[in-house]
Amino acid sequence: MANRSARAANGWLRAVATQLLIVAIALGVAEIVLRVIDLRYLRTYRVGADRVYNYDAELGWFPVPNSDVTFTGIRTIKVRHNSLGLRDIEHDTAPKPTIAFVGDSFVWGYDAEQNERFTELLRARMPEHRIVNAGVTAYGTDQEYLTLRRLWDRIKPNVVVLMVCVDNDRKDNTVNTRNDGPYKPYYVMSQSGGEFKGMPVPWSRHLYFADNWLARNSWVVRVAVSAYVLLVNPPITVPDPTERLIGLMRQFVEAREAKFLVGLQLREPQLEAFLTAQKIPYTSFDGAEHERGDGDHWTPNGHQLVAERLFKLFSETGIETPPPPH
DSSP states (O other): OOOHHHHHHHHHHHHHHHHHHHHHHHHHHHHHHHHHHTOOGSSSSSSGGGGGGEEETTEEEEEEEEEEEEEEEEEEEEEEEEETOOOOOOOOOOOOOOOEEEEEHHHTTSOOGGGGGHHHHHHHHHSSEEEEEEOOOTOOHHHHHHHHHHHHHOOSSSSSEEEEOOOOOOOHBBBBBSSSBBBEEEEEETTEEEEEESOOOOHHHHHHHHOHHHHHHOHHHHHHHHHHHHHHSSBOOOOOOHHHHHHHHHHHHHTOOOOOEEEEESSOOHHHHHHHHHOEEEEEEOOOOOOOTTTTTBHHHHHHHHHHHHHHHHTTSSSOOOOOOO
C-alpha cells in the first residue's frame, strides 16, 4: 500500500514537473519570438523620450524641469527645459507685456533647434515683449487648456495665442490615449457644459515597463502588463469638443483681461467659421516649409514664415504697432 502511494506521488510530481517544463519552454520560445518580431507596441519609449518627459497625473506627461538632453526625430536637436518645464529661456520678472503661446510639438519645436523657432524669432523682433513658449509635444487642446491654467499665475500673460495643429488636434481631443501610448485627460461635453475626466491620469504600459524589473527585461511580461492596462483602462472615444475647448480657453483668458488669438497650422473651414462667428482673431500658416515624415514639423524656413504671419496678426490686432512708413 505504501509503495502504491509512493508511486502515485512520484507520478504526480513527474506530471507537474513535465507541465512546468512545457510552460517554461513555451514561455522561452514566446520570449525569443517576441524579441525577434520586435513589435512596436511592446517597445519602451523612443530613446531619449524618458529623459524629456515625466508622468503627470493631471496632464498625462510634462517636460522634466531643468532637463538638458539631445533628442532625435528626423533631426537630432538639443533640448533644454527651464525651471517651469518649458522649452524656453529662464524669464526674468521685469515688467513688460507678455505673449504666451500654447500648443503641441509645432510650438515646442520638434525637429528645430531652440534658436530656430518662431518664438525666438519674434522675441528678437519684439524686444519690448516677453515671449513665452509653452508648447508640449503631443498635447491636444484639452491638455493645452489645463497647462495654461496651471501656468497662469507664473507667467501672467497679456496675450495668449493658441496654436492649433489641424492635422491631429481634433483626433487628440476625442480620445484618452495618444497613439496607443500614454493616457491623457479628456473633455466630455454635456448640455450644461462639460467636464474633464480621466484624472488622475492612469499609468500607461510604458510606465509599467520602466518601473518593473521583469517588464523591463521580459517581452512576455510586457504582453501581460499590456493586457492588464487595456483591461483596467480601455480606450475611450468622445464627441469632438475642439470648439468647446477653444471657447473655454477664450473665456478663461478674457476673464483675466488678456487677449486671445489663434494660429492654425493649416486652413480648416469648419474651425475658421467658428473663429469668425466668435470674433476670435486668427491667422494660418499654409505654405510653411515642413519636414516630410514624423509629424511633418516646420523647418527653420517654416518657422520664419510662421513668425511673419504672427507678427502681421499682432500688428492688425494692436498688439504690436508697425513702424511708421519711411
